[in-house]
Amino acid sequence: MVATHYDKGEGIKGDKITVQCRDYHFGKPIKGTSRDKLQRGSLEGTVYCVIDKPIRSLRKKVQHID
């Protein structure tokens, strides 16, 4: 089963989060403590987020040998 969180105030953290929503707003870049710049924004309307990951097929590929 896929664990989905609905409660307000809960956080989601990951290196790559894929989202689907009706609208989004992002502000100016923020200079954080690290060298990388950050950006803060909000997603609105029927938002769905998932911590993305690379997926591969485990089915054995059939090789045709002539």
Add this chain to the structure above:
Amino acid sequence: MNQQIIMLDEPAEDDLFGDTTIGMESRRQYKVEIPAQILNYLGQIIREEVRSMEERIMQRIELLEQRIIKSKESDANSEEVILLRSLSREQAKEEIMELLDKSDKLYYRDIAEALRLDLEQVVEIVKELEAEGKVGEAE
């Protein structure tokens, strides 16, 4: 000789012509005689300057118009809408499996975009396929 009224900082007292108010500031006006040649010359300089300003303004307007057109074009391109397909769960599962078979590794986002499917549906189906041992997390 032509006679014009102009304002000077330090005029002679007998040249006083009258007072005038420009905005909130009250200024005194004095009579000054300016030769016609100089007046013509000044007129010519002013006309040339106005013509040059007009040209610069027209060029600037043209440039801004081009920028507006380009900006509208880029907005129109960025607003391209992808229509999601409505597939049965089994059909979507089959297409996801076929796509993963053909690729080395794909993210949820890649699958959703390639097959024009709802992201949540893709995540649920991939979790099912993981449970069935047909797909796994790539390095």
